[in-house]
Each structure stands twice: as C-alpha cells, then as structure tokens.
Amino acid sequence: MSSRFFESSDHTKLYQQYRAQPPQELIERILEYLRSKYTGELELALDVGCGSGQNTFSFAEHFKNVVGTDISPNQIAIAADVSSQMSLKNVRFEVSPAEEINLETSSVQLITAAEAAHWFNLPKFFQEGLRVLCPGGVMAIYGYVFADLIWERNPDKNDALAEYYKSVNIGEPLSNYWPPNNTNILFKRYSNIEIPYSDFTREDFKYNKVRYLKLSSFFGEIRTWSGFQRFCEVNGNEAGEDVINDFRKRLLDIIGEDLDLEEQKAPDDVVIKAVTPFFLLLARKSFEENQ
C-alpha cells in the first residue's frame, strides 16, 4: 500500500514547514516502555516513513544513532537538510521502503512510524521489523486524525469549531479524495490493526499535541493533507486555493465577530489553539524470539 502522495518537492516543503512533532509525553512513554524490559545500550533507533524528519529528531538525544527512512527521495532530501542545519551528527536519512529495511538483523532497539504505518504493506513491515529488532526491541506506531480547535476568547464557539473541523476534514469536497488507507485505517485510529509481537498494547487519547497556530499555519497544514493534495492533482491548484478560501471564510464566519479591526484586515495572523490527540500502538520482540 505504498504511496506516491508525498513525492512532489512542493508537498514535502509544505510538510517540513507545517507538520508537527509528536508530543513529548508520547516520546517519553515509548522510551519508558522500551526500558521497562530492555536494559542494554540504546545503540540504534529507526524511524520508518520519516517524512521530513519531525519524529526522527525526537530520538537523537536518547540513542547513539538514529536512522530515518522514507520511500520518497524528496522527503529524505529535506530531512537531511534540516538535520544538517541542526548539526545532528548521529542522525542519518536514507531512501528505503518500510517493507525492506537496509539494516542488519537484530541491530535495532526501537522502530517508530509516526503518521505513516497506514501507508505500508503491514504484514511485510511487521515481518521485516521483527528481523531488524534485537530481542526485547520495541515497535511503536502512532498518529493522529482530528484536532480540537479551541477559541480561548470565546469558548462558546468550540462546539461549532469541532463541527467545522470535522466537515473540513471528511466533508465535501475532500471526502472523495482521501486515499483508502486513510479511510480504512487512519480515520479509525488504527483500532483495526495490531502489532503481532509480544506485550501488544494500545493507548489512545492520552497524548495531546497542543499548539497555538496562526491561521496561515492552520491552512498550511491542510495543504499537506493527502486528501487535499489529491484534490489539487485532479482539479488543479487554483481549485485547491478556492477550497482553502472557502475553509477560511467558514472559519471566519464562526470567530470573525471576536476579531478587532486590525485582525479583520489580516485574519491569517490570528492565533487559534489546536489540540491533537495521538494514538499509540506498542509491542516488543520477545527475548526468546530468534529471527
């Protein structure tokens, strides 16, 4: 189920600019889960479907080395660029499919996939993961779907904002453009998949990413959605901008009366709170497993 959705360089630049790092508590939970049974050195973490590297960087301070892999050369080029700007010496990036990992057997303590596993051929990915994980090594796959929009100036608007966000995400016109892996797996918050290793556990609605977003960033993130990208491929970028303008107008219909004159002139600078609940699936390769 691999994807051609993330390959244009415009899309990957948007991605780097607007997609969020997972919440810190989620990263800490993964490390705690790993360390609860694995007591050896943390030599190598692998982040699969790493995109422009947001999630990969979260592990740099915890492991001797971190590798980010992605099927899209454009994503990898941007991730490598960001990494060198951050002067991260222990992180490297490589173009490679999730189903065929270019690492030695039993060499990895942690495999992560953030907002990415629904794109993979999961049986093959799980099999390959089991090969590269060391005994006691952990796989963590996680992601998010909807955000709660919070309008702190007037919380009475929050219900309307929830309706709004849902309709933008899965209503017309994007509803017809989401790929099946989104509708069948991601929108169900991975409730229909399990990692077939030991100690499998699922945690949901426990880890929130809280952001204060300018409306320009809010709409920037919508531009990264594969449903929106697909809409533009079929109908053209101008039609895509019409959709964004309509989304903007509908949002301003809800919060517009709370804006002062300056803000009404430049609504893209107005800041809104977005709380994104992550789901997390964890499992470990048992210590007896010999691959």
Ligand SMILES: C[S@@+](CC[C@H](N)C(=O)[O-])C[C@H]1O[C@@H](n2cnc3c(N)ncnc32)[C@H](O)[C@@H]1O
């Ligand atoms: C929604 S993005 C998530 C990127 C990043 N992990 C994040 O947290 O934002 C999904 C990524 O998975 C990659 N991808 C899709 N199918 C893949 C496959 N079979 N193997 C490796 N990467 C894949 C895409 O190129 C894309 O960069």
